[in-house]
Amino acid sequence: MRNLCMVVSYDGTSYHGFQSQPQKNTIQDKIEEALALLTGEKILIVSSGRTDARVHARAQIINFITGSPIPVRSWGLAINTILPHDIVVLHVKEVPMEFHARKGAKSKTYRYTINGNRFADVFQRFTQFHHPTYLNVDEMEKALHCLIGKHDFTSFCSRKSVKESHIRTINEAKIVREQQIDPFQNPVQAGVFHIYLTGNGFLYNMVRIIAGTLIEIGEGKKDANEMKRILEAEDRSYAGPTADAHGLTLWEVSY
């Protein structure tokens, strides 16, 4: 038996999230079906963590135990031939038997992308949240920086969370602006920008609630200075709405 680790990229648009659910179309089901076809085994995969419906992954990490003799170098091509075109395995390696994609994850990076141009980009419409009215990105960035460090993130966590502790550490938080390439957009618009958050763990809906709160700050509905008070309130009702799922991408997982 071997423990194999895979880097998987997926466009979450057509799926009910990563995790297997009865009668739902999920990414886990697609991968497990492909593995069953390839190996003849009933394989259960472990991921670094679930992603919600319509959320994407650039580099999700999964692992599974298999008795299959297929050489490591052949796995990628073999499984990609079976997988649908919106799920692609980018890399495969053999790892020690004790490696566990969820338990071993040291930190994760998520990206939330906002298109602040007047009109949407047709080619990125499934991965960018389109916000056509004015956003003050500098204020959003100022507010975002308040989140760096170890905090109780109850204010930025879905009330459905069943976690005992809401204390998490954000190691890095930044906004990266794309170069404006569309000559037809109004110059006062915010352009396309990405919110990156790296931390040791993220609560249910945490990145989307942070994005939703930052959007309210960008709109001027909330002041950047309020971010600290929202965090300290430890109360979901203080934060903004949960931003749309499709702007979110699981960017990277570190072990």
Add this chain to the structure above:
Amino acid sequence: MRNLCMVVSYDGTSYHGFQSQPQKNTIQDKIEEALALLTGEKILIVSSGRTDARVHARAQIINFITGSPIPVRSWGLAINTILPHDIVVLHVKEVPMEFHARKGAKSKTYRYTINGNRFADVFQRFTQFHHPTYLNVDEMEKALHCLIGKHDFTSFCSRKSVKESHIRTINEAKIVREQQIDPFQNPVQAGVFHIYLTGNGFLYNMVRIIAGTLIEIGEGKKDANEMKRILEAEDRSYAGPTADAHGLTLWEVSY
């Protein structure tokens, strides 16, 4: 009556090309239906030129005559509300009555994108032609440069062409490589690169046949020096196959 010019961006994946055809789903039909709904007029649009099924446009140019009193600044928002999400109007302006999007076009730029990585990019799968085996991009670039200038492009033109003359001028031809951002790809792979062609006019399937020929050169099936002989042969059978439509984007039109 006014003559309005629009910059239109579309993801051609779901369409039978730009030009209206009986019983087919076309971009022209979608735009004309939206204009009819908006103005109550039966409007016929003129484009800079048709694009084939599954070919995209970053900035297609169209114009049409209308008696509608809607102010220019309101057109974009109004029509985008009606159009499907894979067609977006980026800019609208009033132009002199004699402006004609096809006849007035001085030059056009097309982009053909190849993903030469081992595995496809799920997020760009509708706009990148995936070529997982080795390509010598330097040789492709060398061959591409032979096409610059005024030539008879019969070798790079579909036999279905009904044009009287196949003489066209290519003003600029270049390959632009994307920065490799995927750490999981094999370093000997070609990465993602874009073939840009700018000229005073393009024949039926011309860019796709040029791309198909360059791919054969990149694969080593043809030598870069053969490009000149293929061009001089003025015979379609000398060139490579017509590359897949989905890698092609109408990039820019100049007037």
